Amino acid sequence: MNKTKIFLLLANLAVGLFIYFSFNPEEENIYDVSSRMIETIQTLERIEISTGEVEKNLVIQKMDEDWMLTSPINWKAEGLLISNLTTKLVHSNPLFVIDCRDLEARGEILEDYGLNQNSTTIHLQGNNKELSIRLGKETRDESNIFVVFSENGENTEEAIWKMSKDIVNLSTPSSVFWSKSTYLNTPLYGIDKINITEIHDQKEKQIILCKNEDEVWHFEKPYAEPANNELINSALNKILSSRIDNFIETEDLKSDLIPVLTFEINGLGYSEKVHLHITKSSNFLYCRKSNSNTYFSTDIENLKVMQNWQDKYREKKIFKSSKDHILSFFIKSGSKSYKIQKNNVGDWIIEHNSSGIIVEYEGDQLIVNDYINKLYDIQIEDISIDGIDVKSFDFENDLNTFYYSITYTDNNITNITIINDNSSDKYFKSLLNNSNNRSYISIPDNNIFCKNKYYFKNKLLNTSISSKGSVKITYIDQNRSIIFSESNSTKSLLFNSQFRVKEYLNDPFQTTGVWNSGDWNPWEFKFDLIDETNSSKFKLLLSEKKDSGEWFGGIxxxxxxxxLEEKVSNLIKDRFINAGIVELVE
Structure with a gap:
């Protein structure tokens, strides 16, 4: 082994011994705050926000799967804000600024960075770990703030860091900010029952609504009647989206709370109930949920939405099914009735019954549809809880009582009986769907009280003739006639689909004249439409109505x-009768 290898081994051994003796396993790296913050947030169970300017700290705790405010009030917290806070903290990426031990050497103190006992502090607790973040002032570039971290409740502020100032917006100790801002949290689709109690002068009035299997709302109390689904759902949307303005302490109110209403919704296996109060000295609405002692204020307009539901949200329309689905309808007044139904090709067939005498004719599509529109325009204005003694009405013979019944293709039937007794200038009394409860209805068009057997008949008479035909006018009192040949232009003007009836009369045709309002009107003229074979295709007798300018007709x-319509009467008189008189004189 050469000297070089021996030197390298000794150097590595020295470095290893230095690391071993200088390493303290209980001492964590103070510059690794990001990982320590993430560890705490991963098991986060409690959040506390404190500031020297607020008496009570804001405390949010995780209970089962929900976050709850536990101080200074007890209320459900807004989970989205919790997620927003933790997300911003995880991605805050704190940057080291200075070790606190070096501040003195630089002639600085923590307060120079906006860090003191009154600074806002966010305390995070989870899995036996606690991390506190004290917030200071903005950095010079105004994009970050200075912060210091402490762990496990100890004052271990070893360093000053900077992190995004986005966290400032989520560091408020306001209960209103962190709370669930709505006070009723059942979703609209989940509500299947509503119970409202209105309180006035210590008297209570209960209103109950339920939703059936077809998701249609109806009132059960104080009396049963249909509700307007669109209006109910619109009102519920306003209530469910209404916001809490502030949480209050009752001792802060200047006058006593006056109970005015309780509003309860049921659905999805649970219920929510809120008690509403007003005071004499405030324009706010003060509320408390039945499972809480916490009072909050909200807009007084919400009270208006919750009041008078049966008056405002009842179904005012009597006939609600689609007009296209009408199969037939029936009208009866006294001993007279109409049965209007569609045949196989969709035409309206009218059957009028007067004491057993039946007249049948084809109805005019436009007239029938217009009449149906009039029925659909009827609205319920009020319903009396006091029932009508039905036995006191002689429906069979009372000419002022009208019964209407519409049958639809799905076999549903809607009935209404209207009492036209002129007892009110504004509304009519009625009975809905065979109920004994008296309803007051508005009727935009009184023509629904039709008494003419031919009310639904087509008012256009078929008087067309060929170009080779002619018109023969007989002056009955003179027993003289004039024929207007095909060359006469007025023939085409009059008889090409312009011969219209203003009103059919109930009286049948008589050969000598017609009765009207007690006056006898003898026939004065006879019109004959003559075809090319000199045969009469259409006969019409005419008599001028006294002092009116109108003419009676008979077929x-x-x-x-x-x-006849007035313009038709004038045309007949000016271009035929008067012209014929001139010709007779000549």
Missing amino acids: PDQNQTFI
Whole structure:
């Protein structure tokens, strides 16, 4: 072995002995704070934030899987903020600035770095480890702050570090900041029952809503009725998203709490209940959950959302199913009724029954659809808990009582009975779906009280003739006639789909005239539409309505009487009757 190898062996031995005697296994590297912080965070169970400016430290503890505020209040903590804090700490990458033992040599003290007894301190505890981070002032570049670390509750501030100042935003000891900001945490889809108790002058009114298997809300108390799903879900969304403004101590209030309402939701196997109070000296709403002694304040507008649910959120529409799914509907008043149903090709067929006398005709699509729209516009305005004595109404003979029933393709049926007794200028009394509870409804169009047997009939008469046809007008009182040939332009103007009825009359056709409002109106003129074979294809008798400018019409083949539209009446008078009179004179 040469001298060089012996020298290297001796050098390595000396270095090894130095390391062995200088190494203390109980002394950790003070410059490895990152790994020590990560070890603590991995098993984090408790967070405490303290500052000399706050009497009570903020304490957050992990209980089972949830983080809870335990001081200065008891409340569920916001888990996302906890995750945000730990993530920022893990990725903070502290950078060494100076060993504290070297401060004196530089003529500096901890306070020069903003580190003193009033500094905000974040205490982290987990798996029997404790790490404290005291926050100082910003660095000159304003992107970092100075900090010192302590372990296991001991004052072991060996060095000053700098780390991202992002941590400052998460170092507040505010309970409102760290708490779950909403006070009802059941998700909207999980709520299947709502129980509201309104308190006024020490009297309580209970409102209960439940959701059925089809996810449709309905009221159970104070009386059963459908609820408007859209309005209910909108109100629940507002309540579930409403925020806590502040946590309060009751002794800080200037006046007594006045209970006004309790709001309880049930679902997913548990319930949440909040008690709402007001005071005479504040515009805030003060609340407390039933499982907590902690009071918090929130916007007074939330009380308005929770009040008067049955008035605001009841289903005001009576007919709610799609109009496209209507199979038939039925109208009855006294001894008269209509049955309106679709045939195999989708046309409306009307059957009018008057004391057993049945008249059937094809309904006009537009008129029937317009009538359905009128029914769908009816709204419930109020429901009386006091029921109506149904026996006191003679539905069979009362002409002011109208019964409506709509049957849908899924066999669902909606019924309403409306009492048109003029007892109110604004609302009508009604009974919904055979209930004895009296409802007050608004009706935008009183034409739903139809009493004309031909109300749904097409008002356009088929008076078209070929170009080779002619029009014959007979002046009945003179027993004289005039024929308008095909060359007459007015024939085309009048009879090309413009002959419209204003209103059909209930009276059948009579050969000599028509009754109206107690007045007898004899027929004055007869129109005949003559085809090229000189045969009459259509006969119409006319009589001018006294002092009105309107004309009565009658069709013998259809046993039908009616009032013509005014513009049609004027056209007949000016271009046919008057023209014929002139021709007769000449």
